[in-house]
Amino acid sequence: MESHELKIRAAWLYHVEGLTQAQIAERMYLTRRRVNEFLASALEEGIVRVSFASPLAAGMELESRLQGRFGLEAAVVVPTPADPQLLHQALGRGAAAYLDRLIQARKPRSIGVGWGATLRETVTNMTPASEPGIELRSMMGGLTRGSEINTFEIVRGFAQVLKAQCHYFAAPIYAESPQSRDAIITQSVFERIFRQTCEVDISYLSVGDVTRQSLQVRYGLPAGTDIGDLIAVGAVGDLLGRYIDAEGRPVAHPLNAQVLAPDLTDYRRIPCRIVASGGIHKHAILTATVRAGLATALITDEESARALLAGG
Amino acid sequence: MESHELKIRAAWLYHVEGLTQAQIAERMYLTRRRVNEFLASALEEGIVRVSFASPLAAGMELESRLQGRFGLEAAVVVPTPADPQLLHQALGRGAAAYLDRLIQARKPRSIGVGWGATLRETVTNMTPASEPGIELRSMMGGLTRGSEINTFEIVRGFAQVLKAQCHYFAAPIYAESPQSRDAIITQSVFERIFRQTCEVDISYLSVGDVTRQSLQVRYGLPAGTDIGDLIAVGAVGDLLGRYIDAEGRPVAHPLNAQVLAPDLTDYRRIPCRIVASGGIHKHAILTATVRAGLATALITDEESARALLAGG
DNA sequence: ACATTGGTGTAACATATGTAACGTAATGCC
DNA sequence: GGCATTACGTTACATATGTTACACCAATGT
Structure with missing residues (x-):
């Protein structure tokens, strides 16, 4: 019997009949060492194949590839809904499930959150818990106008x-x-808020693009600031209200000096930096974010994941 | 995240990314106990599937089923050749490979062999070895006429x-x-041969059917013995020259009292009784053999195996 | 014919897996 | 609301697996 057949037979006895390697060795008149090698080789050569009867596995492959490509500690990929209006909800669910487990396992002291439609949907999907020891903080100032969303409610909801x-x-x-x-950040009350914001264990944010789909673009920019000017100096989107270019660097624009939020150097010191965003309109800002290492965990949808992975 | 998705994810990390269960537990914020249960459950539910990219696996499934169905210690199933003339050769190869390993592992003191085309092909395929401590014996008398095969050469070849x-x-x-x-078996020379034949560690035989394809039927039967008479009293074929019925019992015929070979009671005492035969024409005698527990190891072809398993 | 290389037996050992016992919390049912 | 059942965390332990070192033998190449 050539070794190929021995290999198949050993693999069969192991995977199908559930024998131990020692039992297989006895049955086939081989050494346990040979059996072990055959089994490893059968898997390596693809003679024995492990497959998954579940569509969820496709998402997991994307997650794995995202982690590998961009050095992420974690990636969560949710299916892209047929109706784009449901994307925030899908991302919110995926993010909530991830945060549920993270919070339970890590027992962080403080969590800083941003705001946006995805954040709001995340709150809606969080599992109620009792964590009086945790501090929930806003990572940045809020919108002062716009009826679609009360940004201060997000942190309160969490x-x-x-x-x-x-x-x-x-x-x-x-x-x-x-x-x-x-002048504002030198006031002692704000100075302390800033310091505490920089010291959170976990940050959970979304990124904004430069289209009018963005709440930031529609309601957040100060009077006299035009998104076209930001695009003109290379902005692809914002993180923490700070517009960044394709390499993840803040663009040269006075707006970036007006932001009431930690700067990116302080932000990078946060150990766990979660970003949840999706949609093709956010491809550029998502790419910049993961390439620049601004996130340690990414939550996105399948289409966005594929687009990220398709990039050079 | 519901437990189904956790299960898929754990299985993915284990089977695809090669993480240990402890690493998966840490990564997914679970206990190792939960990971272990998820993995077992994923296999049990068929979410994770192990498949074989090899046609040899089909034969192994048949072998497994044959063993389970008929209480065999071993079964070897070789592919059925398109040309029936090649069946003996295919069986001979399968048997030789099995004997090679068996002899090397068991180091038997003595082996008793029968004769027939399959036995001859087996000899041809054996791997040369040096086993001066082993005794090779004929299990029974030989044919005294017929130029197709010199039955005494089989044991000499082995x-x-x-x-x-x-x-x-x-x-x-x-x-x-x-x-x-x-009168013959009471001669001391034959008495000793009989005793030694009954005491072999391993017997390796084939079975004969009742058609004229059988060497036995064409050349072995004594003058005045008609195969029709044997069929008439229920014979489905022979083992060790002794014709047996569908239940594996010697038929009531004077021929069975003339056989120069161990009787079936003595034969059953041999610890390892290998039978190698195949072909649809041998279905009845193979069925009788395995049902009656006359073999502890069966070597046959795929078609014959399916026919055996299809029986009630 | 000899040197080299590859394969594998043997044994030991570190690590991974599988399971059991016990206790606690969550859940379901009445 | 109480009780029974189930799920699971934690820990321990037995068994299985994976790997390594060394030696030996067979195969291969020069």
Whole structure:
């Protein structure tokens, strides 16, 4: 009997009949060492194949590839809904499930969150818990106008569902001028808020694109600031209200000096930086985010994942 | 995240990414106990499937089923050749490979062999070895006429290829009468041969059908014995020259009292009884053999195996 | 004919897996 | 609301697996 047949037979006895390697060795008049080698070789050569009777496995392959490609500690890929209106909800569910387990396992001291439709849907899908020891914080100032969303409610919603402590970032996302920003952050009340925001264990944000689909673009930019000017200097989208280019660097624009949020250097020191966003319109900002290592965990949809992986 | 998705993910990390269960537990914020249960459950439910990219696996499934169905210690199933003329060769190869390993592993003291086309092909395919401590014996008398095969050469061939000791059963397969048989086996030389034949560690035989394809039927039966008479009393074929019925019992016919070979009671005491035969014409005798527990190991072809398993 | 290489037996050992016992929390049912 | 059942965390332990070192033998190449 040539070794090929021995290999098949050993693999059969192991995977189908459930014999141990020692039993197979006895049955086939081989050494356990030979059996072990045959089994490993059968898998390696693809003679024995493991397959998954579940569509979820496709998403897991994408997650795996995203992690490998971009050095992410975690990736969650949810199916892309047929109706684009449902994308925030799908991302929210995926993110909530991930956060549920993360919070339970890591027992973080403080969590900083951003705002946006995805964040809001995440709150809706979180499993209620009782975590009085956790501090929920806003990572940045909020929108001061726009009826679609009350950005301050996001952190409150998280705190409520987790029965955690709630700390608002009671300021607008942008100061009126760089000078005004400097004056604000030197006030001791804001100085402490800033410091505490930089020291969270986990940050959970979404990124914004530069189209009018973005809440930020529609309601957040100060009077006199035009998104076209930001695009002109290379902006592909924003993280923490700060517009960044395709390499993940803040663009040269006065707006970036008005942001009431940690700068990117401080942000990078946060150990666990979760970003949840999706949709083809966000491809450029997502690409910049993962390439620049601004996220340690990415939550996105299948289409966006494929687009990310298709990039050079 | 519901447990189904956790299960898929755990299975993915284990089977595809090669993580240990402890690593998966850490990665997924679970206990190792849960991971272990998920993996077992994924296999049990068929979510994870192990498949074989090899036609040999089909034969192995048949072998497994044959063993289970008929309580065999071993079964070897070779592919059925398109040309029936090649069946003996295919069986001979399968048997030789099995014997090679068996002899190497068991180091038997003595082996008793029958004769027939399959046995001859087996010799041809044996791997040469040097086993001076092994005794090769005929299990029964030989044919005294017929130019197709020299039955005494079979045992000599085995002994030669194994460099073992050779012991002929120097007698015809049938005595002229029951009285003549009794007179022969009480001769001390034959008495000792009989005893030693009954005490082999391994017997390797084929079975004969009742058609004229059988060497036995064409050349072995004594003058005045008609195969029709044997069929008439229920014979479905022969083992060791002894015709048996569908239940594996010797038929009531004077021929069975003339056989110069161990009787079936003595034969059953041999620890390892290998039978190698195939072909649809041997279905009845193969069925009788395995049902009656006359073999502990069966070597046959795929078609014959399916026919055996299809039986009630 | 000899040197080299590859395969594998043997034994030991580190690590991974599988399972069991016990206790606690969650869930379901009445 | 109480009780029974189930699920699972934790820990321990037995068994299985995976790998390594060394030696030996067979195969291969020069």
